[in-house]
Amino acid sequence: xxxxxxxxxxxxxxxxxxxxxxxxxxxxxxxxxxxxxxxxxxxxxxxxxxxxxxxxxxxxxxxxxxxxxxxxxxxxxxxxxxxxxxxxxxxxxxxxxxxxxxxxxxxxxxxxxxxxxxxxxxxxxxxxxxxxxxxxxxxxxxxxxxxxxxxxxxxxxxxxxxxxxxxxxxxxxxxxxxxxxxxxxxxxxxxxxxxxxxxxxxxxxxxxxxxxxxxxxxxxxxxxxxxxxxxxxxxxxxxxxxxxxxxxxxxxxxxxxxxxxxxxxxxxxxx
Amino acid sequence: xxxxxxxxxxxxxxxxxxxxxxxxxxxxxxxxxxxxxxxxxxxxxxxxxxxxxxxxxxxxxxxxxxxxxxxxxxxxxxxxxxxxxxxxxxxxxxxxxxxxxxxxxxxxxxxxxxxxxxxxxxxxxxxxxxxxxxxxxxxxxxxxxxxxxxxxxxxxxxxxxxxxxxxxxxxxxxxxxxxxxxxxxxxxxxxxxxxxxxxxxxxxxxxxxxxxxxxxxxxxxxxxxxxxxxxxxxxxxxxxxxxxxxxxxxxxxxxxxxxxxxxxxxxxxxxxxxxxxxxxxxxxxxxxxxxxxxxxxxxxxxxxxxxxxxxxxxxxxxxxxxxxxxxxxxxxxxxxxxxxxxxxxxxxxxxxxxxxxxxxxxxxxxxxxxxxxxxxxxxxxxxxxxxxxxxxxxxxxxxxxxx
Numbered sequence: 008x009x010x011x012x013x014x015x016x017x018x019x020x021x022x023x024x025x026x027x028x029x030x031x032x033x034x035x036x037x038x039x040x041x042x043x044x045x046x047x048x049x050x051x052x053x054x055x056x057x058x059x060x061x062x063x064x065x066x067x068x069x070x071x072x073x074x075x076x077x078x079x080x081x082x083x084x085x086x087x088x089x090x091x092x093x094x095x096x097x098x099x100x101x102x103x104x105x106x107x108x109x110x111x112x113x114x115x116x117x118x119x120x121x122x123x124x125x126x127x128x129x130x131x132x133x134x135x136x137x138x139x140x141x142x143x144x145x146x147x148x149x150x151x152x153x154x155x156x157x158x159x160x161x162x163x164x165x166x167x168x169x170x171x172x173x174x175x176x177x178x179x180x181x182x183x184x185x186x187x188x189x190x191x192x193x194x195x196x197x198x199x200x201x202x203x204x205x206x207x208x209x210x211x212x213x214x215x216x217x218x219x220x221x222x223x224x225x226x227x228x229x230x231x232x233x234x235x236x237x238x239x240x241x242x243x244x245x246x247x248x249x250x251x252x253x254x255x256x257x258x259x260x261x262x263x264x265x266x267x268x269x270x271x272x273x274x275x276x277x278x
Numbered sequence: 279x280x281x282x283x284x285x286x287x288x289x290x291x292x293x294x295x296x297x298x299x300x301x302x303x304x305x306x307x308x309x310x311x312x313x314x315x316x317x318x319x320x321x322x323x324x325x326x327x328x329x330x331x332x333x334x335x336x337x338x339x340x341x342x343x344x345x346x347x348x349x350x351x352x353x354x355x356x357x358x359x360x361x362x363x364x365x366x367x368x369x370x371x372x373x374x375x376x377x378x379x380x381x382x383x384x385x386x387x388x389x390x391x392x393x394x395x396x397x398x399x400x401x402x403x404x405x406x407x408x409x410x411x412x413x414x415x416x417x418x419x420x421x422x423x424x425x426x427x428x429x430x431x432x433x434x435x436x437x438x439x440x441x442x443x444x445x446x447x448x449x450x451x452x453x454x455x456x457x458x459x460x461x462x463x464x465x466x467x468x469x470x471x472x473x474x475x476x477x478x479x480x481x482x483x484x485x486x487x488x489x490x491x492x493x494x495x496x497x498x499x500x501x502x503x504x505x506x507x508x509x510x511x512x513x514x515x516x517x518x519x520x521x522x523x524x525x526x527x528x529x530x531x532x533x534x535x536x537x538x539x540x541x542x543x544x545x546x547x548x549x550x551x552x553x554x555x556x557x558x559x560x561x562x563x564x565x566x567x568x569x570x571x572x573x574x575x576x577x578x579x580x581x582x583x584x585x586x587x588x589x590x591x592x593x594x595x596x597x598x599x600x601x602x603x604x605x606x607x608x609x610x611x612x613x614x615x616x617x618x619x620x621x622x623x624x625x626x627x628x629x630x631x632x633x634x635x636x637x638x639x640x641x642x643x644x645x646x647x648x649x650x651x652x653x654x655x656x657x658x659x660x661x662x663x664x665x666x667x668x669x670x671x672x673x674x675x676x677x678x679x680x681x
Contacts, residue, residue, distance in 0.1 A: 069649075196643050
């Protein structure tokens with residue numbers, strides 16, 4: 008007999024909790040946490056300056072977080088396949104199972120990130136520094152990127168029975184968004200340099216969550232003011248409260264889309 | 279000697295000017311006074327303009343008397359040698375589209391001294407015209423310029439020589455300090471900020487020295503153009519932000535020396551164009567968009583002992599030709615090593631990124647700043663240069679920051 012809606016929610020929370028603790032107990036979560044902890048301490052130790060450390064950290068965050076999110080997501084999905092099949096035999100809704108797993112993985116990764124970077128910065132005196140806003144923005148975009156890329160990798164994994172294929176697609180997706188997209192972007196900017204490109208570059212930046220996060224952080228670090236005419240255009244759009252809300256909305260859309268895709272796939276998939 | 283001193287006392291008279299005194303007008307008292315007299319101007323408001331000082335006098339304000347030009351025209355015009363203006367508060371210079379009205383204009387005079395003045399609501403501030411051997415010391419010039427076409431310069435020197443401009447504070451004018459055809463000028467300890475156009479502007483002026491000045495948040499920074507033998511030392515150029523803003527703009531400058539300056543958070547630290555034989559020594563470039571942008575035709579310049587810290591681009595070039603020397607600088611993005619521990623990196627540093635070429639060509643590509651793709655491209659270019667000048671490198675990069 009299927010469970011009632013309230014019980015469905017409880018079941019999802021239970022699975023979320025289980026996935027979460029499963030990851031927390033597994034060594035990977037600790038490794039990830041310790042990596043950020045070490046990174047934070049080393050950066051602050053070497054730089055002696057919170058705002059400089061934030062810049063360096065940005066480079067790490069926009070490259071590594073998506074990569075780790077992608078790989079973790081795919082790995083977790085394939086590894087817990089047997090357990091998932093066991094759960095599927097229970098009278099629980101499929102979406103509850105997959106949502107639970109998704110939030111468990113993304114949540115524990117985000118927790119590692121926030122704690123791993125937060126502790127060294129707090130100890131170092133972030134509260135007394137005026138970089139606190141930049142730093143929280145860094146963590147917020149980091150969290151968004153984790154949720155986005157874990158979501159995308161879950162969608163890829165659920166669509167591909169073949170592990171190798173799934174891994175391949177997931178890494179390709181990361182490679183595309185982190186590197187290739189910018190290459191194509193650059194090529195098109197150079198090809199169409201005769202035309203006004205302001206709107207195009209704004210739109211193209213917004214469409215890629217990695218680029219969008221990068222620009223958001225760069226603007227908060229006030230580098231935009233140093234970059235002349237084009238920097239000013241970006242500042243005018245993303246630098247205002249309106250632009251900030253728009254970009255947060257885009258990041259949120261990027262988070263919600265894979266979740267919807269996951270629900271759709273989970274409902275239809277034949278196990 | 280004593281006789282001389284006595285004689286001076288006898289001959290030089292002191293006049294007291296105040297709104298309620300026998301002498302209530304500055305203009306009239308000047309007419310009555312003899313050469314080498316002193317006018318003590320008491321506290322109060324004097325509504326006068328076009329005050330002509332045509333004999334050697336000392337005009338001294340007590341507790342900053344206000345001289346209100348009521349926006350009618352020029353206020354002081356000095357045409358005699360040996361004139362001193364001290365401690366006056368001048369406001370409301372008349373704005374004109376045909377005449378350069380100034381709060382104080384010095385015309386063809388020598389040994390003048392303009393000190394401790396406060397100028398507000400002005401058009402031009404202190405205008406030195408074909409004058410020499412004078413001193414502009416410790417003045418405060420506060421303008422409220424909004425548009426370039428109806429505002430004037432704070433301190434302007436035109437065909438003047440051997441003038442000392444010291445400890446002045448200029449803000450909110452068109453050009454803070456402007457020199458045209460003026461040689462052997464020393465500009466020291468001034469602050470020039472929030473001006474519409476340039477904080478300091480040189481045109482056709484040679485053998486000038488400027489030291490210990492601060493230029494901050496000016497519309498376009500500092501411009502040094504068409505001049506020779508300029509020495510620039512210990513100045514600070516900060517926060518000159520904008521689409522065409524420079525910490526310093528060098529255009530057609532030869533044989534200059536630029537040392538111990540600090541360029542901090544400017545869109546472009548130094549923009550160099552057609553300038554030769556310039557020595558850049560021991561400067562600090564911190565957090566600029568471009569630390570140095572070389573636009574073209576710059577030969578035999580040398581960059582030694584500078585600190586390049588956290589600039590988005592250290593050096594940007596627009597050609598493949600390089601005749602300039604980079605040696606012994608510290609580059610914060612240098613990643614080499616120093617095996618023999620002599621404090622000098624063993625691998626040369628290439629300060630020009632490929633990305634800066636791309637940005638020069640298509641400015642919009644700046645949105646890809648700090649992206650992984652650009653880093654990869656820059657890295658491969660650095661390993662084997664194809665687009666950037668092969669000999670443009672610092673063969674002896676410092677391992678530690680120059681203190």
